[in-house]
Amino acid sequence: MSAPETALAGTGVAGATTVHANLTAAGLYAHALRRGEGRLSADGAFMAVTGVHTGRSVQDKFVVDDPEVHEQIWWGKINQPMAPEKFGGLAAKVRTWLGARPELFTEDLYAGADPAHRIRVRLVTTNAWHALFARNMFIRPPREELAGFTPDFTILHAPEYEADPAVDGCRTSTCIALSFAAKTILIAGTSYAGEIKKSIFTVMNWLLPEKGVLPMHCSANLGKGGDTALFFGLSGTGKTTLSSDPERSLIGDDEHGWSDSGVFNFEGGCYAKVIRLSREAEPQIWDASHRFGAVLENVVGDERGNLDLNDGSLTENTRSCYPLEFIPNTVKGGKAGLPKNVVMLTADAFGVLPPISKLSAAQAMYHFLSGYTARVAGTEKGLGKEPQATFSTCFGAPFLPRHPEVYGKLLEELIKRHGADCWLVNTGWSGGAYGVGQRMSIQHTRALLRAALDGSLAQVEFVTDPFFGLQIPKSVPGIPAEVLNPREAWADKAAYDRTAKELVSRFEANFESFSGGVSEAVLAAAIRAAA
Known part of the structure; x- marks a missing residue:
């Protein structure tokens, strides 16, 4: 006191x-329990319910x-x-x-x-x-x-x-x-x-x-060779999951700055979405959420505090907040060098984007300003059965007080000045849209990302996707060919073509508001319907 x-x-x-x-955490626990603000999980995490507002x-x-x-x-x-x-x-x-x-x-x-x-x-x-x-x-x-x-x-x-x-x-x-x-x-x-x-x-x-520093809604990690990677993405695209990689050290899971000196975390903790969290697929987040010191928001448990992470009865937006040191392999000090790879994540519920594609600098700018993902029923109130395309500029529109072009030009300058390989990764659906296709295998996504980050993927042969102009790898060891090329994963090829054209039209309509404030190279890289 x-x-x-x-x-x-x-x-x-x-x-x-x-x-x-x-x-300290112990002191705050004592007062929170005394005041009836929540209860403990069986593992000692603090469980709070936020009432009407769950987002x-x-x-x-x-x-x-x-x-x-x-x-x-x-x-x-x-x-x-x-x-x-x-x-x-x-x-x-x-x-x-x-x-x-x-x-x-x-x-x-x-x-x-x-x-x-x-x-x-x-x-x-x-x-x-x-x-x-x-x-x-x-x-x-x-x-x-x-x-x-x-x-x-x-x-x-x-x-x-x-x-x-x-x-x-x-x-x-x-x-x-x-x-x-x-x-x-x-x-x-x-x-x-x-x-x-x-x-x-x-x-x-x-x-x-x-x-001259770019603030970013992204996670970041560091390879054993000292290579920094950034992961841009909206909620539900896998930003936290994919950056919490046992083979790499975590810098942070959500908010960073990129200066001419390198990358630095804004935060000292993680705020992970834990609905249907799997211990097998995400052991680091699981362990961090099942211990003293973590704060669990709107997570359901039984009378003994045993958690049911599959229960979304309070909200699909269940959360776990824990200090960075709860993750075993973090970068001490929260700082690292300049990025070698920039990854943009999308959860495409239409099922037409490839699991990974290589972007030129101009395409990276385009996808940064577009900030595309898709939402499906259950993630927000009012969503129907069909997926809804969502474009959140710079992958963080709700948090941008300045005009988007300010952040876009900063990214463009930093990429040009320091160089980085850029990738678009789809963590959404394959073989069909939501309700027909399957969610991308996290094992496939991790394998493709590791190949991108270690430099081996940049050496393979690429083909150009006819709808989105993306460079898709023809073959990657351990990854089925039909997974790499999304059209091949669809049983109904005509349905794929119709769905891809529909998403192209949505990209085109969204980008109209930016077309006057970007370079000719970015305009040329924009996704457009075939003439």
């Missing part, structure tokens, strides 16, 4: 009589329209404007509400493993388990650095507070509002812990481009 005025310095929160500052509330996210940032923000459905006076009024009410709680929890943490590009974050929250989540997720400073800790950004986390849409300038009683001018984030009306993590990712996406 810390003196309130010290633990809350710089936050604007006052009045709380008990503030638990920078507690991010995208429609309730706002960026404050301060004059000094107005021209640089990518305004729209992702970054909805909030008037500065509305933010000021809501912030004052949240601070008063937090100060009136009987006890608060604070954590002082870093975002960014590279000291040249890190920020200091102070979280103020009402719940011990949310403090534990943040402690797992971000980088914990050495104890000696906490005494003089001054935050660059503050998160005021009030999950039980309900905003008033009629007064506060928000849509519902839930509000996630970020002010770059005030360096303050308000999170109200939602217990989903991912909002804490992604709010700081948004901050890093704002700050780093001005320093």
Whole structure:
């Protein structure tokens, strides 16, 4: 326990009589259990249920329209404007509400493993388990650095507070509002812990481009030969799974920066999706999720805490949050050299993209700006039986405060300056669309990735796919030929052709908004319907 005025310095929160500052995992466990915030699994993980919100509330996210940032923000459905006076009024009410709680929890943490590009974050929250989540997720400073800790950004986390849409300038009683001018984030009306993590990712996406550093929604790992690999991908494409490779060392599973010095993790932990997690296929994530210190969100267990990872009754978006050190082979310090391979992951539920293809630099730019994957029934409310194509620019549109071209040009410059082999990997379906075909074998995906990362795949003969212009390897040892060429895996070739043409048209329509801001080479690499 810390003196309130010290633990809350710089936050604007006052009045709380008990503030638990920078507690260890054991201390936060004790308070969370005392307060009835959740329960223990049979293996000692902390199990929390987040109620109505089991994912991010995208429609309730706002960026404050301060004059000094107005021209640089990518305004729209992702970054909805909030008037500065509305933010000021809501912030004052949240601070008063937090100060009136009987006890608060604070954590002082870093975002960014590279000291040249890190920020200091102070979280103020009402719940011990949310403090534990943040402690797992971000980088914990050495104890000696906490005494003089001054935050660059503050998160005021009030999950039980309900905003008033009629007064506060928000849509519902839930509000996630970020002010770059005030360096303050308000999170109200939602217990989903991912909002804490992604709010700081948004901050890093704002700050780093001005320093010539590319912030990336990607995982990263390091080979025994010192080769760094990046894995871009949206939720459900295998970003965490494929980067947690026993044969390579994990740098991080979700958020990184790429500077002229190399790659660095933004975080100190992992936030893995665990619905239908298999111990055989993903032993590292399994082990990390079945131990003291992990935080499990909306994971179902029996009365003794034995987990049922196949149970999606609360949500398909079940999550495990754990410190990076729970993975046995991690890169100490969270930094590595310049990338040798850039992998873009897609879970194609239409079943028409190859399991792996080699991209030119221009194609890599195109697929980075496209950010394609597909969602299927069960992953989100309102989805029907047919897969839905999803395009999330830069593989992270919900977290981009600046215009996408800012990030695209940075990637283009870094690839040109430092060189990297680029790959598109489909972890989705083969032999037919969702409901007809089969999910790609993770064993095949891992084998193809390892061949790409060790350089051997770049040496094989490639053929050009007629629909998407992708370079597909003709043969890879241990991989059936019909797996490599997606059309050959379909029993009904005419159905494949129709489905491929449909997806081509969706790529074409999505890219229209970017066509005016990219180079001629990228325009030439764009996927288009045959004339």
